[in-house]
Amino acid sequence: MSHSIRCPGRLAAVVPLAALLAATALAPAPAAAAPPTWPTAREVWTDGFEGPGLDDAWEDYGEGRIAVRADAARAPSAAGLAVDLSGTGQTYLQRWHMTEWPPLEYPRDTYFRFSFRPHGASIPAGADAALLRVRDTDWNLMVGLRLTQDAAGYHVALELPDGSVDATSFLLDDDWHTIVVGVRPHDWIGLWVDDGAPRIVEGVEHAADFVQVLLLGKPDGNWSGPTPSGTVHFDDLTLLFGAYPELWVDPAAGDDANEGNARAAPLRSLALAAKLSAPGTTVHLAPGDYRESVALRVDGTAEQPIRYVADGGRGTVRILGSEPATAVTWSRLTDPAEIDLPAGVDLATAAIWKADLSRYALEEPPNFVVLRDGGSVVRLTAAREPDERIDTPWKHHEFWWAAEGGSAVTTCEPRDEPDCDAPQRSDRWLIDRHDDPEPAGIEPGSLASLGDVTGATIFVKDNWSGHYTFRRRVAETPEPGRVRLEAFPDAYTEGCWFDHDPANPALGWHSKYFVEGLAKLLDTPGEWYFDVATGTLYVWTPDGRSPAEIGLEFSVRDVGIDLSGRSYVELRDLGVLLFDETGIEVSNGGERDRSHGLRLAGLDVGWVRYGLELAQEPARGSPPGVQIRGFTLRDSTFHDIDTVAISHWGGSGEDFVRPGITDVRIVHNEFARIGFRENERGGVGLSFGRADHFLFEANHVHDIAHCGVHFSQGQTVPGNRGYDLAPDEVLTGDILVRGNLIERCVRNATDAGGLKFWGATRDRSHVFRDVLVVGNVSRDNVGWAWVSQRRDNWTYFGRGGMGYYIDFAGGITFFRNIAWNNGLAGFMASGSWIDQPVVLANNTIAGSPLGYTMGVRGAFADATVGLDAVNTLFLHLHRFAYSIGQPQILAGRARLDHDLFWDCGWETWEHHAPGLMAGHVDDSGYRELPALADVQALGFEADGRVEDPRLAGFDPALAWPDFRPTAASTAVIDTAGPLPDALVALLEKFEMTDGRRGAALDRGALEYDPDHPDAPFALDVGPGDGTAPIRTPWDEGYEDPPVPPPGGGDSGCGCRTAGTRGATRFPAALLVAAAALLAASRRNRPLPRPAPRERRRSGTP
Incomplete structure (x- = not known):
């Protein structure tokens, strides 16, 4: 439901050919034998041996007798592989993994297709030579191909796993032939030659489930009699896997022994379906609980993505990292000496149950112990x-x-x-x-x-x-x-x-x-304790019944779905729940990995430490396209997450090549109850580092421990001066934050905001480019902290929450946003933001102690390089509309005009004169300017007004007032000034209008629409049905920025160190003043990517 605010290698390819060829067997086929999928199979890779040397995937055991040569080519190839069979020794190439790392352990039909020419080689009578061998990890033979020669010509035949040679062979002449050797573990081996009928040997036993090693050439030796001689030729070697256009999975009725390509005979595990998928495959998931971790190892294509779909729609498929209490045996704790219980706990009445979880090899306590009843989950508390x-x-x-x-x-x-x-x-x-x-x-x-x-x-x-x-x-x-x-x-x-x-x-x-986390703390029903040494879980159940009777579950797996290195995969309507670490992960290396075209829709991700992790830092010299690109998350819910719902890390910025993540669309999602068990990185709801070509639209973010949405660090060219940079000096940008509802954030912190941008001067990441924040509502972000209230510091009675916040971040535009009832300010600017122009236009700021509060520290510029604060509607502010921390803010290129003030400074504040502005507005020291005339005397607000805007129903006593203008408002608000040129240009770039409804532009966030005067204000946010189009103002094929040359630059850090430009610490006496509500508050806190986390356990799939 949408939430409305209303006022009152090479890309794999599928090769479809003729119908399946009939199989011929030596022995009667077992009943469960599966016919080969050849020739309908997908190409995994092809090696054309085009030279000049061998591909890095091969290990060469030829000792100089294997070469890539032009005379070994099969037309139209330019080169092929020549293998000298002479002598008693082995001469072969070895490929250990069939696919790139991490390898796909494919358990079904596996084929090796290649061109072969005997080329006059001589095989002694009565002898044979191995041309190809396929082995498992323990070097057991799975299938081989052997070559013999007699008066009729050459013959090829299958080599069986026991080393024997099949009695049926295929006659070859001395020219080129197309040969296919196939194997299905535990089922059959097969041989196809040219266009003839195949040879299939069924009922074959293997020692392993998948192919590990391929040997090509002459992988045998130690001949005791006459030896082969001459050279044979190979070309166009291709690995193929069986292809399934559709797969069905059912965790209750399925069986992994089934073929899985019919609804009536589904697979049991999603992990097997993932291995069997191919470009164009749709994996249908039946309703139910899938208790497994899934690492996807197959790419789709742009034209044929791989889709994983909940057949029953949203809420029916749950991929779980937990196990049910019914999977283990429970008994009541009766011995008070077994664990160190607190005094007063009487085991006669305290229903503490215990179970041995050692089978799961947990190295740490589970993160989640819950009561699960259908769609309802209640988390129990660790003691x-x-x-x-x-x-x-x-x-x-x-x-x-x-x-x-x-x-x-x-x-x-x-x-x-x-x-x-x-x-x-x-x-x-x-x-x-x-x-x-x-x-x-x-x-x-x-x-x-x-x-x-x-x-x-x-x-x-x-x-x-x-x-x-x-x-x-x-x-x-x-x-x-x-x-x-x-x-x-x-x-x-x-x-x-x-x-x-x-x-x-x-x-x-x-x-x-x-x-x-200690037994001595277990004193309340609903708490639990895990003894790592014994692997025992103790649970004091809420109602005294056994955990097996009340739906208790405990988390045992780390990662739900691993999409690292994958491209063109779609996940639709899946639940990913109760994993100890990460719900969905895309964590790529910088040399070759890429993840393009990933699309996630209709997901339910919850009760995890990290919801979605996106991480990539392209290495210098890496090919173009090594990045996460074209990523979409839509119509999904992320909730009850300990750390962060989305961690987006696009690189450290060192040795920058290109954005690690680009072209991201996060649209119509809900993010709720996040970050309350985070470590010191903050507990933000969503963290986006070095974002580039980024759309964040129509999302509902609420009930977050710290900042709701946090953008950190732009990327600039090395060696820049650090301020007033040209657009081409900023290498990341094009960020559109539009139409989101952000509310009830900063619930376990202070000095944070619903939406925040942060950077650092030490690496010039404080400069952003083409960032537009438009049409958002950020409300009820209180930001209370006990110690701040006790200290009576710069906060407002311990409250330090902001609606919008830029901290060491400039180059950002805020247009037509609403901030309501935030703990300290509707908008705060701090640190080095003055180094790049900032625009605040047509916003509505209401119900907080301060409106726009601004301070500066650690900036490179001596004064603001650009500030346009225009057409703002300031309503019902306790103290001041503007709070100015330092004189350089207004001494630079600053324009404050056409603002409308109403009921600003309504709160009685002893020894102060609340009103329109206060702070260090010039070099004369701290001052308070309660009246418009006082502000105009400074040279600002020539067209500002102090007047009731006559809104439809603005009542500050309401939880959500009505900010809509009325016909009566037009005389007051229909007098806005011109928009800043930079904003006009940005709107044009993002293909947006200025939103005016009448002849003139109105002040504030909302326009009066004379054609629809009674239309309610509605913000359509949160998950929808998935049909709303997503449109970005940039093309997916936009060019990457040029690779910047290495550079130095000074080491400005934006931190509180001696000699930092602009660093200011105010005397304690000023901390009670409005200006000091900002000036002494800010710090420079870096948020680089955390170090890679070691997985907590390895024993549970």
Whole structure:
């Protein structure tokens, strides 16, 4: 349902030929024998031996007697392979894997087609020479081809797995012949020569399920009598696999022994169907639970993609990383000494059940233990203290415990003396010895009351502002109430550092935390504990019944669907749920991998750590097209994800060749409940690094721990000056963010936004190109943090959430967006954004303490290179419409005009004069300018107005007011100024209009439509039925940017180091002022791709 806001090698090819040839057998065929699919098979690869040397896939054991030569060619080839048979030794080429890495272990009909010419070679009478042998991994023979000679001519015959030679042979003359050798493991082997009837030997037993090794030439030796002589020729060797236009899979009624090409005889596993697929194959998935991980190893083509489709539609197919409780045996825990239970747990009444999971070889506790009843999933909580409690959703960590210090207990009051606790801050030590006096109702307890918690996992907030959450292991408990923490392998930094800077230890006074993962914490129904040493899962069931009776499941597999290196594959209407690591993965290397034309639609991805991972960094010298390109995700739901719904990493930017990911369309999706168990990288809903040609449209993003949508880093040419760059100096861009609803984000952090752009000056990634944010709604992003409220810092009573946010990021345009009821500001700009022009036009900013709040730090430019803030509708802002952090913001090329202000500064603020503007508006120091005349005296807002816009139903007491203009509004809003030239050009590039409905342009995000004055405002977001067209303003065949030359450039970092240009730290006295709500708040926090994660376990398929 859509969500509406309403107010009141070479690409594989299929080779279809004639009907299947009849088979001839030595013995009666077994009942289950499958006829060969030859000649309807697909080409996997062809080696024409065109030279000058051999393909790298071959290992040459010819000792100089194998050569690529022109005289060995079969016309029209230019060259072929000449093999000298002379002597007693072996002379052959070996190919170990049949396909590129990672190899496809194909378990069905496998064929080797090649041209062969005896070329006058001599085979001694009564002897034969092997020409081809096919082996498995353990070197067992699967099929071979042997050559003999007599008075009639040459003969070829099959070599059976036991080494014997088939009695039936084919006569060859000395000219060229087309030969096909085939094998179906555990079924048959076959031989086809030219256009004759084949020889099929059925009932053949093999030691393995797939072909591993191909030997070509003379793969035998040690002759005791007369030896062969002369040279034979090979050409145009082709590997083919059987091709299935359609495959059916049913996890309940299917059987992998079935052929799978009929609905009445389906396969059982999706993994087998994936191996059997070919370009043009549609894999039909019957309703049911598919408990398996699937690595796709076959590409489709642009004309013939491979499709995986839920036959019953959405919600009917579930690919699961979990196992049901019914798969193991459960018993009640009766011995209180078996595990270290907390005092007071009485096993006579506490229904704690246990089961041995050692068969799954879990090296860590499962991430997900859930109750699953049809489509309903309820996640149980790992044993923890304090117990989970959330009374106010935007105060996620309110009832976590608060530490008393880091390296030592803090005794001062940072609210009165900022940073007085700095000496006690630590990057790995935490102290807490007493119960918390607040908030009311918090569970009594502390680290001291828990005793030794070594080995536990702790989630702990930084004590600077509550921006970060660190996930760490308790390394030691030297005394009750004092612990030392250490990083897990997936941690971004070793220590708990604010902004990842070792100079900024972040643990201490009022760091909120909880501890989990020990038996001594198991004190509440609905909690569980996993003993890694014994492989035992303990569950205190909510209603006392056995886990096998209540639908309990536990995750045991890491990755749902691996699409790495795949192209032209479609996934439609599939559920991918309950995997310990990643739902869907496309993680490519930089030398040869490519993933083009992937299309995902109608998916349900949830209860995973990572929803979708896209990653590629093309290596210098890699061929064009080595990238992820033409990727589409549409009409899907990603939900209940621990870390991030989409991780998009297009490269580090070092030694840049081309964007690692380009031409991406993410349209009509829902992303919900994400990032609440993330490590310090932030817990953002969606993370897009170095995005290029990127469409993000009509999505619904909500209930996110940190930023809802996060774009990080542009790519610029090396050695640039860092500001006011020309378009051709920015190598990534063309980003369109249009018509999305982003709400209720920043629920476990502060200093974040619904939509954020971030970069860094150290690598000049703070400059973006052709980015248009248009027609979005970002609302109710509160951004509260306990420690910020306790410190009474730059936030608004602990609230630091923004609707839209650019942080060390310039070159971005915001047009016709709405920001409503955000915790601190509708829009924030911070860091080095002044280095590239920014446009804020025709937005509606309402219901937050601040409207547009701007500060600068670490910029290369001495003043703003371009700021157009025009035609904005500012409504019901607590304090100020504009908050200006530094004088260089307005001293540069800045235009503020044609804005409409209404009810700005309505809140009483002691010792202040709220209104239109405040901050360091010039070199005279901090000032507050409550009236329009004050702002106009600075040279801005010549055509600004302070007046009621007379909207249809704007009531700030409503959860969602009506922002629609009315006929009565036209006298007020129908006076907008001209749009900035840069915006006009960008709209033209993206093939969009300015949206005006009457003769004149209106102020604010919405236009009054005289032809449809009562039409409701509707934002069509979230999953649809999949029929809405997706259109981008760029062509799929656009040219890659030129490869930039290597360059140096200075090492500007945009971080708080001595000598950084523009770095400013305000006196504490100014922190209470509106300007300082921004100026002291910002830090430069890099978000490069995390190090590759080792998989948690390997024993479960």
